[in-house]
Amino acid sequence: VLADGRILNLLSKLKKDNTGYDLRNLFIGAEGTLGIITAATLKLFPKPRAVETGYVGLKSPAQALRLLSIAQNEAAGSLTSFELLSDLAVDFSIRHGIDIRDPLTTKHPWYVLMELSSSRDDARDALEQILAQGMEQGIVDDAVIAANLSQRAAFWKLRDEMSAAQKPEGGSIKHDISVPVAAVPAFIEQANEAVVKLIPGSRPVPFGHLGDGNIHYNVSQPIGGNEDFLARWHEVNEVVFAIVLQLGGSISAEHGIGVLKRDELPGVKDKVAIELMRSIKAMLDPQGIMNPGKVL
């Protein structure tokens, strides 16, 4: 529903349609600033026949990237999760989560949680192949495959608790960034260095969707640090976003712009893109009544 009350019907079920401009994607991700989405068409897929989940210990994001490449090759389209987890993120989850145990017997600097979902029965075989190749090539230092549904749930709980588990550690300055997938190791290395230089003792807790190049780059306050830490949110943002931009990345991979990042947008986005966004906004909502104050 547009600002002037007109109803735009884009509920097509078609996979291919080349009749004019793609208006649907203009409204998706516009955060309600161009109109209100009141209906959607969903495509349903059969429930996967086999889901297999593996938890891997390894040395670095660069090694995780090599493992991702093997996994994409061997899983042939059925790789549905590939989460990169830093040791500190895992430690926090185990320390502060309820009933969470370390799936591996020894500590590693980095971890990967990966999942294959297939409509065939071959997911187990593929996951074993991935881990075997990873071990042969010296990428995987240790690994375990969930033996049943409750073990699988335990692996995911470790991951799902990561945001909450940062709270007992004090203030956390958060970023939801993306870079080209191949640039994730460089991003983490440079950001860690820059952040710790800016605030000595601060503790980066990166984790996220390596397969998407999307890292939740959170920074916990120094141990025993005081509440002034959060007052430096903007300074830390600046340092992290500069590295993101230099690597061709985005300061908001998933969460959008909203109010919080609105004032940063003109500094990080192509100038002409911002102009076009303003023109489209002015055209569709000249009185500025749709979700005012957001995005632009």
Added chain:
Amino acid sequence: VLADGRILNLLSKLKKDNTGYDLRNLFIGAEGTLGIITAATLKLFPKPRAVETGYVGLKSPAQALRLLSIAQNEAAGSLTSFELLSDLAVDFSIRHGIDIRDPLTTKHPWYVLMELSSSRDDARDALEQILAQGMEQGIVDDAVIAANLSQRAAFWKLRDEMSAAQKPEGGSIKHDISVPVAAVPAFIEQANEAVVKLIPGSRPVPFGHLGDGNIHYNVSQPIGGNEDFLARWHEVNEVVFAIVLQLGGSISAEHGIGVLKRDELPGVKDKVAIELMRSIKAMLDPQGIMNPGKVL
């Protein structure tokens, strides 16, 4: 490059970016009416390790749809082609193509050409599974798997010659339509009936990408018919497009609007969508210098 000379840089390599409106998809498919695309970012994938191609004889588009469902399930993401071919389309190719032989020993009312491309070595096994299940369920009446690269090329030549092979049969009135995948059998049945009723003796030659719901619905002139047939292009269009619209489809799945379908667009597209397209065009190209006369 926009009409006023501004350069909009959308060459991002990111998989996820939620910083404002999706401008890239606005320009893709706009047929140059909003700006000129001068650069693109491409993602490369490794060459598939295994490619397997099958050619199937079956009774109807409805049976082909059931086979598609089995194939999507068993191929688990590695199904890369699923072409539905009518008997007449195949006959024309064999009759008029150079050095094209029927891959099967007997005639069938319909055919499917399908291909699996996998980064694993399991494509052959998956294709055999698909065909075996299809036979068990009484869907597949006969089938052959390409034994080598030259046989695979021969299967594809049969398909690739289909447009050219209609020429020696006289005039052909062409449509590039899409409907929801599940509606393809209904579309073909209704369109065949309506077209033959309108021009007795005319010969529908449907073929295309069943997996995309995209059928090249071509109609050859009656045997011995004269050149007046092509003068009825618009009438045939009207009959076919009415069925497309009633099934929630598109009158241009792949080829765009251009000049040829420009005048039909307002009759088949959501009214508000057309208004928005005009507003965007006026905003970005007020003097109408970008590919004038096309689309709108």
